Amino acid sequence: xxxxxxxxxxxxxxxxxxxxxxxxxxxxxxxxxxxxxxxxxxxxxxxxxxxxxxxxxxxxxxxxxxxxxxxxxxxxxxxxxxxxxxxxxxxxxxxxxxxxxxxxxxxxxxxxxxxxxxxxxxxxxxxxxxxxxxxxxxxxxxxxxxxxxxxxxxxxxxxxxxxxxxxxxxxxxxxxxxxxxxxxxxxxxxxxxxxxxxxxxxxxxxxxxxxxxxxxxxxxxxxxxxxxxxxxxxxxxxxxxxxxxxxxxxxxxxxxxxxxxxxxxxxxxxxxxxxxxxxxxxxxxxxxxxxxxxxxxxxxxxxxxxxxxxxxxxxxxxxxxxxxxxxxxxxxxxxxxxxxxxxxxxxxxxxx
Amino acid sequence: xxxxxxxxxxxxxxxxxxxxxxxxxxxxxxxxxxxxxxxxxxxxxxxxxxxxxxxxxxxxxxxxxxxxxxxxxxxxxxxxxxxxxxxxxxxxxxxxxxxxxxxxxxxxxxxxxxxxxxxxxxxxxxxxxxxxxxxxxxxxxxxxxxxxxxxxxxxxxxxxxxxxxxxxxxxxxxxxxxxxxxxxxxxxxxxxxxxxxxxxxxxxxxxxxxxxxxxxxxxxxxxxxxxxxxxxxxxxxxxxxxxxxxxxxxxxx
Numbered sequence: 001x002x003x004x005x006x007x008x009x010x011x012x013x014x015x016x017x018x019x020x021x022x023x024x025x026x027x028x029x030x031x032x033x034x035x036x037x038x039x040x041x042x043x044x045x046x047x048x049x050x051x052x053x054x055x056x057x058x059x060x061x062x063x064x065x066x067x068x069x070x071x072x073x074x075x076x077x078x079x080x081x082x083x084x085x086x087x088x089x090x091x092x093x094x095x096x097x098x099x100x101x102x103x104x105x106x107x108x109x110x111x112x113x114x115x116x117x118x119x120x121x122x123x124x125x126x127x128x129x130x131x132x133x134x135x136x137x138x139x140x141x142x143x144x145x146x147x148x149x150x151x152x153x154x155x156x157x158x159x160x161x162x163x164x165x166x167x168x169x170x171x172x173x174x175x176x177x178x179x180x181x182x183x184x185x186x187x188x189x190x191x192x193x194x195x196x197x198x199x200x201x202x203x204x205x206x207x208x209x210x211x212x213x214x215x216x217x218x219x220x221x222x223x224x225x226x227x228x229x230x231x232x233x234x235x236x237x238x239x240x241x242x243x244x245x246x247x248x249x250x251x252x253x254x255x256x257x258x259x260x261x262x263x264x265x266x267x268x269x270x271x272x273x274x275x276x277x278x279x280x281x282x283x284x285x286x287x288x289x290x291x292x293x294x295x296x297x298x299x300x301x302x303x304x305x306x307x308x309x310x311x312x313x314x315x316x317x318x319x320x321x322x323x324x325x326x327x328x329x330x331x332x333x334x335x336x337x338x339x340x341x342x343x344x345x346x347x348x349x350x351x352x
Numbered sequence: 353x354x355x356x357x358x359x360x361x362x363x364x365x366x367x368x369x370x371x372x373x374x375x376x377x378x379x380x381x382x383x384x385x386x387x388x389x390x391x392x393x394x395x396x397x398x399x400x401x402x403x404x405x406x407x408x409x410x411x412x413x414x415x416x417x418x419x420x421x422x423x424x425x426x427x428x429x430x431x432x433x434x435x436x437x438x439x440x441x442x443x444x445x446x447x448x449x450x451x452x453x454x455x456x457x458x459x460x461x462x463x464x465x466x467x468x469x470x471x472x473x474x475x476x477x478x479x480x481x482x483x484x485x486x487x488x489x490x491x492x493x494x495x496x497x498x499x500x501x502x503x504x505x506x507x508x509x510x511x512x513x514x515x516x517x518x519x520x521x522x523x524x525x526x527x528x529x530x531x532x533x534x535x536x537x538x539x540x541x542x543x544x545x546x547x548x549x550x551x552x553x554x555x556x557x558x559x560x561x562x563x564x565x566x567x568x569x570x571x572x573x574x575x576x577x578x579x580x581x582x583x584x585x586x587x588x589x590x591x592x593x594x595x596x597x598x599x600x601x602x603x604x605x
Contacts, residue, residue: 043488115488203481203500221498222578232491239492262403262418303519309418309510312522313577 034058034183036114039192041200042233045114051129051179053186056166059351060159061184064177066350069156070135070149071142072098078135078181079350081107084343087277088188093285101140106285109278111342112271114186116238121267121283123240124257128185132178146174153177188348190273191233195336200233208336215333218326224297225310225320226330229269235337240266241308244301244315245282253283255306265306273337294330298322382455383463385546387429388553389451392600393420393443396561400443405514410565413572415513415523419444420560421493422507425475427451429552430467430537438474440489466543468554472593473506473533495528497581503530507589509560513572523572525563525589526580532590536597544604555601562596563589 034053036045047053064070068077081095081103082088088110094103105121113119119131135141136149153159153172160170167176191197198207205213218224220231229241240254242265249255249265256264267283281287287296299319301311314320322330342348393400395407395417405416425438435453442448456463474484481500484490495502509525538556546552564570568588576582 041482041486043486043491199500217498220496220500222580223498227494227496231494231496232488233486234488234491237492238488305512305520307522309512309522309524312512313524316521317577 032056034187036187036189038189039197039201039233042191043115045186047114047186048127048129051182053183054166056162057180057183058187059184060162060166061180061182062187062348063162063351064153064181065184066352069152070144072144072148076142081135081141082110084345084348085277086279087111087190087274087343089278091279093280095141097138097141098143101143103140105283106280108268108283109270109274110185110188111190111274111278112234113188115234116268118238118240118268121253122257123254123268128182129175129178132181133174150174150177190339190342193339193341194273195338196235196273197339199336209332211329211332212336213333214326215329215331216336218322218330219333222310223320223326224322224330225314226297228310229308230272234271235273236269236271239269241269242266242304242306242311244296244303244307244311245284245286247302247304249304249306262306265304272334274339274342276335276338277343290331290334291327294322294327294334298327383461383546384455384548385463386455386551387433387435387453387463387465387546388551389427389435389468390553390555391424391441391449391451391558392555393441393449393558393560396559397557402444403511405512407561409561409572410569411571411574413513413523415511415572416520417443417509417511417560419508419510421505422472422509422558423474423493423504424451425471425473425478425533427470428468429453429463429465429554430469431464433463433465438478438484440493461547463546464543465546465552466540468538468540468556468599470536471533472536472597473528474504476530476533479503479528479530479533495526495580497529502528504528506533507563509563515573521572523575524579525570525575527563527586527589527593528580529583529586532586534590534593536594538597538599540599540602544602546604551605553601553603553605554599557598557600559596559598563592565592566595567591 032055034055036053065078068074070077076098081090083090090107093106095107096102108121113128117126119125119128125131125134133146136144136146150172159172163172163176164170166180195207195212208216219226229237240263242249246265252265254263254266255261275290279288281293287293297320301315301319303312303315398407400417400420402418403416405414407415407417409415420443422441423438424441427436427439428434433453433456436451439451440448478484480503483503490504493505495505505526505528507525507527510523512520512522515521544552570588576585579585
């Protein structure tokens with residue numbers, strides 16, 4: 001009998017132990033890492049040591065990204081100008097901020113932003129975390145102070161709990177807020193699904209139509225000479241170049257940022273992945289269609305001292321001088337960078 | 353019987369001698385020495401200064417330099433120390449211009465170095481699509497001429513040159529494609545022996561002017577715009593590059 005009591009006690013103790021240890025929620029712990037998925041032919045992403053991606057951090061960042069709480073009148077969110085349907089860019093030349101103020105540059109795409117180390121068209125910011133602060137404070141964008149932003153988020157019924165899940169305590173700070181949004185933005189990856197990716201994976205030209213493959217050859221040769229800036233798996237150097245938009249370039253672009261005239265007129269080289277979704281094009285959104293972009297390189301290049309040398313050589317010849325058929329083939333190839341699955345990814349869409 | 357014992361003894365001694373003879377001078381020795389190569393791009397002794405029209409080539413072009421990027425691969429301090437599989441170098445990023453190899457484990461108590469040898473460009477076995485590590489820099493240096501399998505640019509050398517009564521024009525020396533790699537062997541003035549805590553530093557000049565002369569002079573105004581698909585120009589650059597590198601300075605400390 002004594003033996004039986006002891007045995008029952010042991011079983012009860014073990015049961016209590018297991019029940020007691022069982023998690024009361026399915027929410028991952030603050031430090032559950034979020035693993036970025038992308039093909040191995042893309043460069044490795046360097047994540048800042050002080051902001052590793054976590055499941056809760058990314059989830060919080062996603063919610064903040066879509067929340068207009070940052071703007072002065074609670075009308076504008078990050079997603080207002082970086083729409084998933086437009087490849088996380090805007091479909092207008094200049095986005096509207098609070099009080100319908102209008103910006104002065106085209107909202108750049110956030111696709112594959114994790115690979116960049118300078119941000120905005122003129123590269124004036126050197127971390128994604130720091131980048132987040134600017135639109136909040138910009139008078140023609142969200143026009144809010146960082147202090148008010150933190151206060152509003154802290155007073156929100158849900159956010160303190162979400163900050164606790166992501167960072168271990170419910171205190172809202174601008175540092176945590178920008179870290180969370182940067183974490184989410186680093187998950188905005190498009191690679192692996194496009195026709196171009198299928199070619200990368202198989203090296204089989206059969207994945208292209210005849211026109212697409214002819215366009216590929218124009219793009220990746222000195223005929224079109226697109227690849228010196230848009231080559232590689234990312235379809236961008238991630239750097240800054242002058243692509244012949246203006247003759248007067250003094251004090252513009254990256255040159256203004258670094259106070260060097262030899263970089264005047266240079267702007268970020270955008271990735272062409274999902275370009276079909278992200279019209280209008282260029283830092284000032286001057287071109288409405290990819291046809292217009294191709295025509296710019298074909299016959300509209302403007303010479304200036306910092307124009308990319310390979311384009312400067314083209315200027316001497318009057319541009320690319322492509323035939324109508326070649327332009328159509330180049331357009332057909334550009335469309336092979338399209339990843340339709342990406343703009344339908346539920347993990348990137350508005351979570352509420 | 354005696355004969356048998358003799359042969360057995362001889363065999364044992366022979367094996368012992370063989371094993372001893374093959375034994376390294378020093379098992380698992382660690383030579384805590386550093387070997388450093390500093391590559392110094394220049395134009396006939398003038399340092400690279402971005403955007404300044406201070407250079408002249410053999411054809412008489414007065415030119416500026418905007419960008420010099422290149423690869424060295426299979427870099428060795430001969431006879432037997434490998435320094436690097438490959439390295440990307442850029443004139444605008446001094447850190448890339450140095451190849452450094454720290455402590456090495458050798459079957460000897462010292463390292464002998466008498467020659468620096470490397471491939472100017474990417475060695476043929478790596479010069480394929482995605483043959484190098486997937487980094488942004490490497491992908492930016494990919495070589496395409498309408499195909500996927502061109503490998504990498506060995507060199508990008510770009511800038512502007514003066515033209516009378518005209519605005520400055522551009523030149524873009526893009527060099528690549530197997531088998532245009534250039535094997536460079538630079539004998540040192542003597543054989544250097546590195547022992548523990550010593551460092552050998554070798555400064556190597558990369559005279560880009562040499563690429564534009566000897567045996568064939570290159571005139572920027574006569575270069576084809578499509579230089580990458582022009583095999584004869586690629587071969588000329590390859591031949592001109594043969595003596596573009598030279599030992600400037602060697603220091604053993």
